[in-house]
Amino acid sequence: MYQLLLLRYGELGLKGKNKGSFISKLEDNIRRALPDKEILSTWGRLWVPLDHDLEETVARLKNVFGLYSVSPVIECPRDGKLEDIADACEKVLRSSLPQGGTFKIESRRSDKTFPLTSPELSKTAGSMILPRMGKKYRVDVHDPEARIDIEVRREGIYVYGEKIPMAGGLPVGTGGKGVVMLSGGIDSPVAAYMAMKRGVKVEMIHFHSFPYTSERAKEKVIDLAEVLTRYANAGIKLHVIHFTDIQMAIREKCREEYTITMLRRFMYRIAEKVAETRGASVIFSGESVGQVASQTVESMYAINEAIRMPVLRPLCCFDKEEIVALAQKIGTFDISIRPYEDCCTIFLPEYPKIRPKLEDCLKMEESLDIDQLIDDALAKSYILHIKKES
Numbered sequence: 073m074y075q076l077l078l079l080r081y082g083e084l085g086l087k088g089k090n091k092g093s094f095i096s097k098l099e100d101n102i103r104r105a106l107p108d109k110e111i112l113s114t115w116g117r118l119w120v121p122l123d124h125d126l127e128e129t130v131a132r133l134k135n136v137f138g139l140y141s142v143s144p145v146i147e148c149p150r151d152g153k154l155e156d157i158a159d160a161c162e163k164v165l166r167s168s169l170p171q172g173g174t175f176k177i178e179s180r181r182s183d184k185t186f187p188l189t190s191p192e193l194s195k196t197a198g199s200m201i202l203p204r205m206g207k208k209y210r211v212d213v214h215d216p217e218a219r220i221d222i223e224v225r226r227e228g229i230y231v232y233g234e235k236i237p238m239a240g241g242l243p244v245g246t247g248g249k250g251v252v253m254l255s256g257g258i259d260s261p262v263a264a265y266m267a268m269k270r271g272v273k274v275e276m277i278h279f280h281s282f283p284y285t286s287e288r289a290k291e292k293v294i295d296l297a298e299v300l301t302r303y304a305n306a307g308i309k310l311h312v313i314h315f316t317d318i319q320m321a322i323r324e325k326c327r328e329e330y331t332i333t334m335l336r337r338f339m340y341r342i343a344e345k346v347a348e349t350r351g352a353s354v355i356f357s358g359e360s361v362g363q364v365a366s367q368t369v370e371s372m373y374a375i376n377e378a379i380r381m382p383v384l385r386p387l388c389c390f391d392k393e394e395i396v397a398l399a400q401k402i403g404t405f406d407i408s409i410r411p412y413e414d415c416c417t418i419f420l421p422e423y424p425k426i427r428p429k430l431e432d433c434l435k436m437e438e439s440l441d442i443d444q445l446i447d448d449a450l451a452k453s454y455i456l457h458i459k460k461e462s
Contacts, residue, residue: 073163074144077078077129078232079118081379082140083242086150098138098243104305105132105258114227119145130236131366135302137269139234143221143232150183150228151385158200160231162219164210165201168233172208173217244304247271250354250384251347253339254278254310256292259387261300261404262395266386267356276300276308277343279315288410294458295407301460303402311346314452315339318445326436329425332366333433337378342446344379358394360387365424373426411429433437 073254079102099111099118106129112119120129126144134140134351146160165175179193188196197220198211223230252264254276267274278293290312315338322334343355359367366375376383387395399405 073146074126075147076120076145076230077120077122077126077133077297078143078145078230079120079133079139080141080143081118081138084122084138084433090276094138094243094246097245098136101136101243101245102133103253103303105136112202114225115275130396133238135239136243136305137241137303138246139214139238139273140240141235141237141262143235143458145232148229148231150224150226150231151412154196154200157229158197159223159230161197162201162204162221164220164231164233165205166219168218168220170211172206173254174210174215175218176211176213176216177222177385183224183226186224191226193224197222227305239303241269242271244271244306245266245273247273248354248413249275249352250356251275251277251340251343251350251351251352252356252457253343253358254296256289256296256408257358258405258408259360259363259398260322260393261296261408262398262402263356263358263386264300265303265354265398265402265404267384268300272354272356274304274308274356275346275352276310277313277346279313279339279342280312280434281316281319283287283314286353292407292410294456296404297456297458298461299403301408301458304460308458309350310456310458311341312454312456314347314449315400318449321445323442325439328421329423330428330432331421332424333371333374333428334436336366336371336375337433337437338442340375340379340383341406342449344381345446345450349383355379355381355383357385358387359385360390360392363392365426368426372424374430374433377430377433390417 081095081098084091084098102111106120109120124127126249130142133142146163148156150161151307161177169175177194179190181190202211219232222233236289247270250267250272252267254260254264264274276297280290294310297308301308318338319335322331340355347355347384362368365371396405400410428435
């Protein structure tokens, strides 16, 4: 029945002189999601031809950031008869309300050469189909159960009813580049998702402390990265950082209650170095204010001081329940709760410092060869290329 899928990109239409580059990147990402489809572009609209594959096409577009909604469309010839438009309205209405209900028809005509005004077209189409529909259907212009839209454009007349919500956000690749500190927990994959939703192209950094953390812990992170490729519309690079020697040095030379604070300072230093070598401008973290000892505002201050690069925390004001709900929505939760420890859970002090003092951190670091420890860790690290999930 439907010949086209109408794609709406919402926020991108407000980008002024930069609008074209945003839409162009969105089209590129749609082509990656639908490599076997032609993408049609007209003023203010993107379209995808359908061939009895509506559900599959919509499913493949669900994770393309920048799309706000889609509608399956019946196309009528621009110079066709009113009967063709009425037939299309009837098909859409029966599909939207198979058991009957209230409806209204709303028309818009960007092509002002069409002989009927928008209100006249709505009234005419409604009067033509209402006698066909039986007593189960009636018009309600104020609060209808279904709305049928007619768009009159120079290239054709389009009739649709359903508006399917999509991912929203901005196309990945329009928001610069960042690195995400990806643990095996619940929060950091959600932070990565939210970074990509704002158009940021991301690479992942995972700190691995073999043999204290197992290969299964690393495999869990790889699985998380694979799920996140759905939203990147491409493969993702995962930097696996050898962190064991740094942890052992901190355990030996730093006060126990400062262990997590000192670990996080090293993590951010390494993340900054990786970001700089990869052309990234920002670090993303899954931290939420007050969730654990290292995520108090005092801890964040003491930790952030170690680097100059901005650290963005998309989840900083989220409750845990909200983060869990998002993790379940994006498909990472069941992987994150697998019982394999990451490096932040080993050597965990019994009473971690929740309000660390920067001067204490700086004093303890005097006994550590920071540059050498970081260079050695990076020398033993490697990059995994995670392919897009099929």
